Amino acid sequence: AHLCQRTQIIxxxxxxxxxxxxxxxASNVMKLDGIPTEIGAIxxxxxxxxxxxxxxxxxxxxxxxxxxxxIGCFAVGVARAAGASLVVASDFNPTRLELAxxxxxxxxxxxxxxxxxxxxxxxxxxxxxDLVCEMSGHPSGHAQAFAAARLGGRVxxxxxxxxxxxxxxxxxxxxxxxxxxxxxGRKMYQTWHEMRRLLRCGQLxxxxxxxxxxxxxxxxxxxxxxxxxxxxxxxxxxxA
Numbered sequence: 565a566h567l568c569q570r571t572q573i574i575x576x577x578x579x580x581x582x583x584x585x586x587x588x589x590a591s592n593v594m595k596l597d598g599i600p601t602e603i604g605a606i607x608x609x610x611x612x613x614x615x616x617x618x619x620x621x622x623x624x625x626x627x628x629x630x631x632x633x634x635i636g637c638f639a640v641g642v643a644r645a646a647g648a649s650l651v652v653a654s655d656f657n658p659t660r661l662e663l664a665x666x667x668x669x670x671x672x673x674x675x676x677x678x679x680x681x682x683x684x685x686x687x688x689x690x691x692x693x694d695l696v697c698e699m700s701g702h703p704s705g706h707a708q709a710f711a712a713a714r715l716g717g718r719v720x721x722x723x724x725x726x727x728x729x730x731x732x733x734x735x736x737x738x739x740x741x742x743x744x745x746x747x748x749g750r751k752m753y754q755t756w757h758e759m760r761r762l763l764r765c766g767q768l769x770x771x772x773x774x775x776x777x778x779x780x781x782x783x784x785x786x787x788x789x790x791x792x793x794x795x796x797x798x799x800x801x802x803x804a
Contacts (some may be wrong), residue, residue: 567748570758594756599763602777603770606634606797607759610770611750614759615636616697616722619745624648626693628684628712629669631700631723632660634797637667637695644668645767648695650687652710654680655700663796666772675708684712692717703729710736722747773797 574588596604603610613633617627627643632655634771643651644667646661647703654673661672671687673680685730692714698705699721701723709719710731719742731737750756762768775796776785779804789795 594760597760597764599760600635602774602799603763605799606774607756608750609635610632610638611755611759611798612747613642614762615701615750615755616720616747617642617646617695618755618758619747620695620718621721622695624649625695626650626652626688627695627697628652628654628693628709629664629697629699630654630659630705630709630712631698631702632664633699634663634773635722636660636697636699637663637796638770639699640664640669641667641768641770641772642762643695645762652684652687652693654678657793659794660796663773663775667770671688673684675704680708681711688714691715694718695720697722699723701725703727704732707736710740710742713740713742716741718743720745720746722745763801770797774799777801779803 572578574586579586617639622643623646625648629639632653640651642651651669652671652673653661653669654675655661656674656676661674663674673683692712694714694717696709696713696717696719698709698721703725704722706729713719719745752802773796776786776789776798778798778800781799782798786798786800790798
């Protein structure tokens, strides 16, 4: 299992990749084996998306991704690669919706202008989707996730809220027969094996989400682009 009471996350509980040197446990190191280094650099967040989407029966299913930050956009691509029949992406940010489109989303919804629940019902014959991937962590996203899932559907939650969320468990979960799954990181090492398989066989290409590249010495500019909220993934390139 990947859940541990004494977890030490590199970059959270210990110094991460912005440190000059890292003492990396050998068990945490894997060979890319032909995977481009720019993809290798984003496999950590990509793994979050792989874990979120594949914890469910995806082939032939309908999937709604709520929140199209980089991991949400990755989730769109993973759902398509895993054989979902319909992938709907929802976000307030038009730039991020376009990234979701580039990753294969068939329907784009903006909660600021679209009635997301009404459109989901139209697209699914009134049933709701089989799987909701909640990536935003916002209480309104949680409410939409429970409402958009079909009877007996599944809601996988990766987005981390910064405030409590109120849920009517009787109405939204129990009487709908929903399955809820909280996503914590990546499964060790199942997620990594699944991710490498998808990448190496060409089913998944996450590079459309890479919107900016900077030389390592321009890291301050790269962070500024991230703070503007208009970027996908930003790559720092190390010259040979």
